[in-house]
Amino acid sequence: MNKKSLLLLAGLLIFVSSCYYDNEADLYALYNNGDCQTANVSYSSTIQPLLNSQCISCHGSGLAEAGIRLDSYNAVTVQANNGKLYGTMAHSQGFSAMPPSGARIPACTLQQLQTWITAGTPNN
Ligand code: HEC
DSSP states (O other), X not given: OOHHHHHHHHXXXXXXXXXXXXXXXXXXXXXXXXXXXXXXXXXXXXXXXXXXXXXXXXBSSSOBGGGOOOSSHHHHHHHHHTTHHHHHHXXXXXXXXXXXXXXXXXXXXXXXXXXXXHTXXXXX
């Protein structure tokens, strides 16, 4: 390996590791600084808007992929209680990743979803 490619490689390593630390800083903020608000999670203000923006286009009145609709409280609680609502959004093993394309739902949002499910899926 000549000098030039060594320099290139070093530069690349520094670039890649700086990205890595950026991500870690984000995670640290999310979990250790209390930035993720889970105290006021409710069906109407947290869960419904999430499903409306991420899921309803394929799981609503027009289209109900896999026979699943997520446009009513009762239907949503079925998927919450059988583990699929969280499993699909968290990309857990054994579940289809939802939504099927794009990035996974942010960690804080998943935490809020889990909070709502653990609270017994209140209709609030
Ligand atoms: C672009 C269309 C589309 C969107 C958006 C979408 N889904 Fe799906 N969903 C599908 C299709 C297609 C299937 C059936 C095939 C499969 O399981 O991958 C499915 C299946 C499912 C299943 C059953 C999968 C299983 O493992 O049993 C659940 C639960 C589900 N979706 C929940 C969601 C949730 C929650 C969201 C929003 C975060 C969402 N989906 C967004 C298309 C979509």
